[in-house]
Amino acid sequence: MSSVSLPFEILPRTGNLNTTPVAPIADADRLGLTKKQVAADHPTWCPGCGDFSVLALYFKLIEKRKIWHEKITTVAGIGCSSRFPYFVQAHGAHYIHGRALPFASGVSLTRPDLHVFTFGGDGDAFSIGGNHVNHTARKNIKMTYVIMDNWVYGLTKKQTSPTSPIGFKSKTDLGGALDQPINPMKQLISAGATFVARASAANIPHLLQMMEAAMDHDGFSVIECLSECVEFFDGAFDAANPRKGGKFDLVPAEHDVTDEFAAYKMAADPFPGKFGIFYKVNRPTKNKNEADITAKAMEKVQGKKPWEILQATFNRMK
Ligand SMILES: Cc1ncc(C[n+]2csc(CCOP(=O)(O)OP(=O)(O)O)c2C)c(N)n1
Ligand code: SF4
Ligand SMILES: [Mg+2]
Secondary structure, three states: OOOOOOOOOOOOOOOOOOOOOOOOOOHHHOOOOOHHHHEOOOOOOOOOOOHHHHHHHHHHHHHHOOOOHHHEEEEEOOOOHHHHHHHEOOEEEEOOOOOHHHHHHHHHHHOOOOEEEEEEEHHHHHOOOHHHHHHHHHHOOOEEEEEEEOOOEOOOOOEOOOOOOOOOOOOOOOOOOOOOOOOHHHHHHHHOOOEEEEEEOOOHHHHHHHHHHHHHOOOEEEEEEEOOOOOOOOOOOHHHOHHHOOOOEEOOOOOOOOOHHHHHHHHOOOOOOEEEEEEEOOOOOHHHHHHHHHHHHHHHOOOOOHHHHHHHHHHHHO
């Protein structure tokens, strides 16, 4: 763990109990956390892995948008990409494979003051966690979900993932993958996600723009971020990388992000397709809907002690 310089002073314990504590610094006067303050363990990814860029940009986002330790929650499932929370010096959880979203939903619904960021891989999102993606999307739970798509299971050393292209040779498909891959953008749009964007770890300024826009969205904001696994699927995204002879085409300026059918149609473009915000609409979040129900319920029991509310509930069940 790297050392963290705190925005307040910890007073040494002395015999004088009358020591006056130092007043906390007002939020407006607090500086954004630097990478040094927010970086934890040194990432254990292979040199050249795309996940490094995503982490570096997360640190940049935290600094730029002045998010402090106590306001960040980083949640992930299992996989190379899901090791994210280990590398961030803040609250977070490295949770069960595929179950990052239900965990993150609980945090989001109970702590409206936090922004919850969830990170994971294509396997975590669309295989074992495939059902949770759909339900988090339709419920529109406020959080940002970055899917680091490398078209392979990296951590477990090269099995076919739900986004692996047909013909990809892996330990589970020795002769090449046979099954139709998932189209992440189509799935996210049709499941009801209210912010759906596509980015690449190889285009740093664009990815930062997408992360900022996602964070500002009031709802479930998802970014499919191509993040190359140099160890088990080297060169997978060359066609989307101008430095490797590919092309990085942005979503056209005239695209209407509220047009679900246009977004869905754009998602059908053959690889490398377009990059940017495909779909963005406002729909009440589950956070707001639940907060409204709670507020109404609280109005009815105003002035009552918790045990009296509990007793009344038991009485109704008799
Ligand atoms: C319940 C359960 N099933 C299977 C595994 C084994 N497992 C760990 S990570 C992983 C796949 C990770 O792939 P992905 O989500 O694409 O992440 P990447 O490593 O590629 O970043 C699998 C199958 C597990 N840890 N738990
Ligand atoms: S195995 Fe692949 S995804 Fe995992 S750290 Fe190495 S390059 Fe990255
Ligand atoms: Mg993967």
